[in-house]
Ligand SMILES: NC(=[NH2+])NCCC[C@H](N)C(=O)O
Ligand SMILES: [Mn+2]
């Protein structure tokens with residue numbers, strides 16, 4: 609496939625408690641993303657990093673009284689609106705947006721941009737559901753809320769900047785789930801989102817599960833957004849993440865999953881956007897999580913062993 613990839617970095621850490629995730633985009637570049645993608649046979653350009661305000665720069669006067677329920681929500685809205693424009697413009701120019709986080713709150717920008725002129729499906733590789741709302745979140749961290757925000761769940765019902773117009777719950781598949789807050793579990797059960805837990809992967813194997821997730825995300829849509837939270841992997845493979853959870857997928861399972869996406873893309877041209885998030889440079893060991901992120905992006909975009 610003759611794909612022109614445009615890298616868009618978003619050094620965002622306002623959605624997470626653990627500082628260090630703002631360096632994710634540069635560590636992934638430093639790990640050799642451009643070379644890895646070249647090996648996958650795709651042409652790459654780099655749009656650099658979007659500006660993200662720093663927590664320290666904030667004027668205390670602007671802090672909202674209800675700040676604790678969704679920290680830095682106003683700043684997140686601004687960054688995600690910029691990102692959505694950048695993603696939509698990249699697609700309009702015939703290029704493929706590869707978004708590098710930053711924490712997972714940026715998915716609100718990537719997905720609203722991807723869904724601007726198309727019906728899309730989403731595959732969400734994650735240990736977590738990211739299905740909290742300001743009312744249910746135990747942490748107030750927006751990186752635990754992007755899926756709920758995009759789908760307009762609960763108090764996100766009229767949050768226009770965060771709702772993805774052309775995305776329905778029926779076309780969302782979460783893969784690899786293993787840690788949920790109580791209210792989040794309830795909200796996912798009540799929704800029409802399809803959730804494949806780690807138990808499903810244990811029982812059936814990762815490839816059949818990803819095939820099913822692809823069926824969910826492609827059913828009646830124009831394309832698929834793949835969101836890869838690096839804490840989806842087991843912390844033994846990906847130690848550089850802020851919210852690690854034991855019992856994640858292995859190195860080989862992760863590659864198989866993204867190769868399965870690439871195989872479907874080869875025959876059906878389904879992949880619209882890709883993002884890799886939650887790489888935390890401070891917590892990483894010798895950049896190994898960033899290196900893994902580059903490898904997995906390349907697998908998703910068609911790199912093969914043979
Ligand atoms: N994208 C992530 N790493 N999300 C972790 C979310 C953790 C927890 N459920 C919360 O709401 O704070
Ligand atoms: Mn996660």
Ligand SMILES: [Mn+2]
Nearest residue numbers: 712734738837
């Ligand atoms: Mn996540």
